[in-house]
Amino acid sequence: MAKHMMTLTVNGDVYELMVSDNQTLLDVIRDTIRLKGTKRGCTTGACGVCCVNNAKGEAVLSCITHALEWDGESITTIEGLEANGELDAIQKAFIEFGAVQCGFCTPGVIMSAKAIVNKYPEPTEEQMNAGLAGVLCRCTGHVKVKEAVRQDHELREAARHAAAK
Amino acid sequence: MLLPDHQYVTTNSLKECLRLLAESREKAMVVGGGTDVIFNMRLKLFQPDVAVSIRKLDELQQVEELTNGGLRIGAGARLADLAEHPAINDRYPAFAESVRAVASTHIRNMATLGGNICLHTRCAYTNNSEEWRKGLNSCFKTEGKICHVIQTSSRCLAINNADTPLALIILGAVLTLQSAGGSREVPIAEFYTNDGMDNTVLRPDELLTHITIPPVSDRTAFLKLAPRQGMDFATVAVAARCDGTGEKVSKVSIVVGSISTNPIILHEPSRIVSEQGLGDEAISAAVDSIRDELGPLTNLFSRASYKRQMANVLVRRVLVALRES
Ligand SMILES: Cc1cc2nc3c(=O)[nH]c(=O)nc-3n(C[C@H](O)[C@H](O)[C@H](O)COP(=O)(O)OP(=O)(O)OC[C@H]3O[C@@H](n4cnc5c(N)ncnc54)[C@H](O)[C@@H]3O)c2cc1C
Ligand code: FES
Ligand code: FES
Numbered sequence: 249m250a251k252h253m254m255t256l257t258v259n260g261d262v263y264e265l266m267v268s269d270n271q272t273l274l275d276v277i278r279d280t281i282r283l284k285g286t287k288r289g290c291t292t293g294a295c296g297v298c299c300v301n302n303a304k305g306e307a308v309l310s311c312i313t314h315a316l317e318w319d320g321e322s323i324t325t326i327e328g329l330e331a332n333g334e335l336d337a338i339q340k341a342f343i344e345f346g347a348v349q350c351g352f353c354t355p356g357v358i359m360s361a362k363a364i365v366n367k368y369p370e371p372t373e374e375q376m377n378a379g380l381a382g383v384l385c386r387c388t389g390h391v392k393v394k395e396a397v398r399q400d401h402e403l404r405e406a407a408r409h410a411a412a413k
Numbered sequence: 414m415l416l417p418d419h420q421y422v423t424t425n426s427l428k429e430c431l432r433l434l435a436e437s438r439e440k441a442m443v444v445g446g447g448t449d450v451i452f453n454m455r456l457k458l459f460q461p462d463v464a465v466s467i468r469k470l471d472e473l474q475q476v477e478e479l480t481n482g483g484l485r486i487g488a489g490a491r492l493a494d495l496a497e498h499p500a501i502n503d504r505y506p507a508f509a510e511s512v513r514a515v516a517s518t519h520i521r522n523m524a525t526l527g528g529n530i531c532l533h534t535r536c537a538y539t540n541n542s543e544e545w546r547k548g549l550n551s552c553f554k555t556e557g558k559i560c561h562v563i564q565t566s567s568r569c570l571a572i573n574n575a576d577t578p579l580a581l582i583i584l585g586a587v588l589t590l591q592s593a594g595g596s597r598e599v600p601i602a603e604f605y606t607n608d609g610m611d612n613t614v615l616r617p618d619e620l621l622t623h624i625t626i627p628p629v630s631d632r633t634a635f636l637k638l639a640p641r642q643g644m645d646f647a648t649v650a651v652a653a654r655c656d657g658t659g660e661k662v663s664k665v666s667i668v669v670g671s672i673s674t675n676p677i678i679l680h681e682p683s684r685i686v687s688e689q690g691l692g693d694e695a696i697s698a699a700v701d702s703i704r705d706e707l708g709p710l711t712n713l714f715s716r717a718s719y720k721r722q723m724a725n726v727l728v729r730r731v732l733v734a735l736r737e738s
Contacts, residue, residue, distance in 0.1 A: 249418055250420075267423035269418075269419060269464075270415045270416040270417065270419060270421075271416075271417055272416065272451065273416060275414060279414075282707025288414070290503065291414070292452050293448055293451075293452055293516075293519075293520060294457075294516070294644075296519055302522070306493070306522045307518060307519045307522060308519060308522050308523050309448075309519050309520065311451075312447060312448050312451040312452060312520075312523070313446075313447050313448075313451065313523060314416075314444070314447060314464065314466070316421050316445075316466075317423070317447065317466055317468060319423075328555070328590050341508075348522075348637065350523070360519065362520075372445050377643065378518050378643070379518050380643075381517045381642075382427065382517025382518055382520060382643070382644050382646045383517075383519070384517035389446060398660055399713060400646055
């Protein structure tokens with residue numbers, strides 16, 4: 249397969265990559281850049297564990313899109329959430345509420361949850377349901393996940409107040 | 414894990430895209446959001462030589478408000494953007510509903526309207542992995558000569574499972590199909606054929622570029638039933654439109670989808686409620702009349718009897734929704 253040069257920004261780092269026509273964005277994240285947080289599940293759009301955020305902070309599925317489609321774009325994966333050694337509020341909330349069991353779905357669920365709070369800092373029940381419907385968890389279910397998503401805002405506010413002091 | 418070998422091409426102008434489609438004949442496949450193209454490539458149901466991306470074509474991503482009150486939507490517009498577009502929600506609530514009914518937020522963040530309209534038919538037998546399919550003989554979709562749904566059928570009976578076309582049909586939307594040789598306008602009601610292998614009149618050298626919806630002041634409704642509400646193809650979906658207010662109507666149209674190879678426009682129930690109004694009795698009579706027009710339910714992701722009953726339920730609900738809107 250012929251390879252093409254492409255530029256992809258992942259978690260703020262710019263990568264110049266040689267990518268073949270038949271690689272998906274997921275293949276490039278896991279196998280070329282070797283960031284293994286993003287999971288490979290169904291590879292057909294049905295499970296959501298390959299979810300990453302696009303430049304607008306929206307949830308997209310990396311398994312059903314050509315990698316070359318993303319030339320020049322910027323994405324965030326689960327590895328990009330922590331900053332300066334500190335976990336993101338949404339990650340802390342997942343830990344606090346036990347929204348994790350086996351953990352396989354967790355990167356996809358967290359990136360989906362992150363997309364929800366990016367768009368709706370205080371999401372309604374309906375907005376949470378819509379944002380989580382495309383990602384499946386076979387252990388925990390969505391109840392604890394939603395508790396964590398609700399908590400995200402409070403943690404963020406608390407951190408903001410602490411920083412202001 | 415890699416997709417089957419093929420060439421991927423990004424086009425930077427509409428002209429370039431149309432030239433490429435003309436040159437590559439049947440060997441090219443347009444990629445809008447890719448959510449269905451890549452799915453089918455994984456299952457080895459699509460094996461294009463060239464995948465032609467239209468994502469960089471800005472002119473296909475606009476929503477233009479027409480002076481007559483209608484809208485002209487680029488085929489490359491993302492479903493997520495259309496679902497929240499103020500003019501769409503304002504003027505065409507049933508269409509907005511049908512857009513939100515497609516798949517999940519994740520997929521709507523990638524998928525395009527053009528891709529939903531041109532969505533290939535699906536089949537309970539064939540839409541499985543290659544390993545699964547090996548247990549059966551090849552069918553029309555896999556270079557065989559039979560249809561597993563009805564073995565004696567001379568054509569593929571896979572179903573049209575897309576949501577937005579139903580709303581667009583009742584709204585009288587018109588599709589602009591462009592090729593290197595020119596452009597033609599096709600009412601979406603005439604776009605679909607009853608051949609599961611080749612279910613639209615779109616030619617391989619053509620691109621769906623725009624969807625034009627005329628101004629509509631009638632009442633409209635869209636309803637979908639799926640195994641899972643959050644993300645699933647429809648078991649049955651229905652869109653309907655009527656004039657008048659309350660129970661009074663003179664013109665009613667009803668379209669049912671996910672039942673057969675093309676969306677079914679129901680004539681008899683429309684006639685009944687157009688004549689008798691939207692009272693409970695007339696609605697019941699209308700529902701009782703749909704059986705013949707639905708024809709045999711063939712390609713079943715769910716039991717035929719259930720599907721038939723749910724078609725009745727949705728037609729009833731959609732008529733009640735019209736009455737109450
Ligand atoms: C898990 C899952 C759930 C889904 N659920 C639903 C659902 O509930 N309802 C539903 O309707 N669909 C559903 N889909 C199917 C699909 O995601 C949607 O139909 C989507 O709208 C397709 O749009 P796309 O832009 O991704 O299409 P693509 O995959 O890019 O294209 C689909 C087809 O249209 C052709 N095409 C695309 N754009 C054009 C154009 N401008 N001109 C000519 N041809 C074109 C392509 O060549 C291809 O044949 C689901 C898919 C998955 C994976
Ligand atoms: S791996 Fe992408 S949706 Fe399942
Ligand atoms: S924690 Fe196991 S699948 Fe979600």
